[in-house]
Structure formats: structure tokens, C-alpha cells
Amino acid sequence: MSSPESNSAREAELAPAKGTVTHRAIEAIKSMITGGQLTSGQRLPTERDLAVRLGISRSSMREAIRALTVLGILESRHGSGVYVTNLEAVDLLDTFGVVAEISPTSRLLEFLEVRRILESSAAALAAARIDEDQLADLRTRLEAMNGTDDPEEFLAADMAFHRTVTQAAGNEALAAIVEGLSSRTFRARVRRGHQEVGAFVQSREEHRRIYDALAARDPEAARSAAAAHVGAVVEWLRGQLD
Secondary structure (H helix, E strand, O other), X not given: OOOHHHHHXXXXXXXXXXXXXXXXXXXXXXXXXXXXXXXXXXEOOOHHHHHHHHOOOHHHHHHHHHHHHHOOXXXXXXXXXXXXXXXXXXXXXXXXXXXXXXXXXXXXXXXXXXXXXXXXXXXXXXXXXXXXXXXXXXXXXXXXXXXXXXXXXXXXXXXHHHHHHXXXXXXXXXXXXXXXXXXXXXXXXXXXXXXXXXXHHHHHHHHHHHHHHHHOOOHHHHHHHHHHHHHHHHHHHHHHHO
């Protein structure tokens, strides 16, 4: 069995920077998951065993496990060990929303443009798949938006409306990405400024058009209505940058 000292020496030969070795460990664990050697919910071999198997030091293996835990791929259970998570899209893409939340205004525009593309596609899919309960939920959200001028209440109903649409699309990965782009902090930052030009009335009408297209089971109308809705915010923000 290799000693920690020999593992460290081997690392020095293989990579000039410790981060490179840690990256190798990350990729190795990911390959074990994609290759079926580790499955969802399975406990990882001990940190020591993994380090020996991959020929790296335990400190580098520890860093790799920590990084994969932050990404939602692994989870540490106190007193039990480290396990592969359920690998749900919403958990794996959680860090994506954090990036959107803390990005500067110029980058927000890029995220909004991505959201416009994805959310319009989600609306088109939802038009073909939405059920009556989901349509009823959308009507409830519309009524909430129509019945308030409070920014917080409006935003809550707005986000719930879009969450139902993306869920109705029936694609968990797509829903998780759009959710990340539509996080409360991200949308609140944009909405605060957008409200200065009296966007409530316009936003209510845009949501109604999305609902009407979904109720009519018209994918292209839903795609167009959703794209126009996000596009209005994109154009406002672009004007602020200009």
C-alpha cells in the first residue's frame, strides 16, 4: 500500500500545481458516477481508500470531495460518511442561481437573454402538456397580481406563475435552470428599477397573454408571449446600460 509520502511525491511528478491534482480527483469521482461504479445514494469508499486508489494525497482527495459537495453531487452525513446525492437537477443547478444573483448589471443582461430563450421554450412545451389544475393555479396567480400594487406581493405571485409554467413543461432540468435565472434576488434587482417606469400594468397584460396561449393549447402563441414578456425587461435593462 502506498504511503501518504509516496502519494505526495507522485502528485508532484504528475502536476506542478495542487489544484490540478484536485481536479484529477474530481474528474475521477465523476467518472465513477457516470460509469455506474457509484450510484445515487451510495456511500463512497473512505477518503483514505480513494486517495490510495487514485494515487493522490488525502488532502487533495478531501478538497475534491468538498468541491463536489458544494456542487450538490456529494453529501456528507455526520458519523456516516460521504454519499452520492439523488443527483436531482434542482440541486445540481443550485449554484447556477447564485451566480445569477451576484452578477453585475452588465452580466444580468446576458442572463436575462438566456432566460428569454429558455422560458419561451418552456412555455411552448407547457402549452402541450399543462393540466387543468396547473391552469387553475395560473388563474390564481393572475388574480393575485391583479389585486395588488405591493411590489413584494406582486413579485411572489409573478414568480409562482412562472414556476407553474416551467413545471408544466415537464422537463426538470429546464425548470431548474429557469428557476435559477428567476431567483427572488435576481428578479427583485431587475424589478426594482423596472417598476420606476410603471411596469405593473404592462406585466399583468403580458402574463394574461401567456395564460391565454396556454389555455388555448397554442405552443407558438405561448412561446411568443413568454419571449415578449422577458424581452420587455431585457430592453429596459439594455436602455439603462446604454
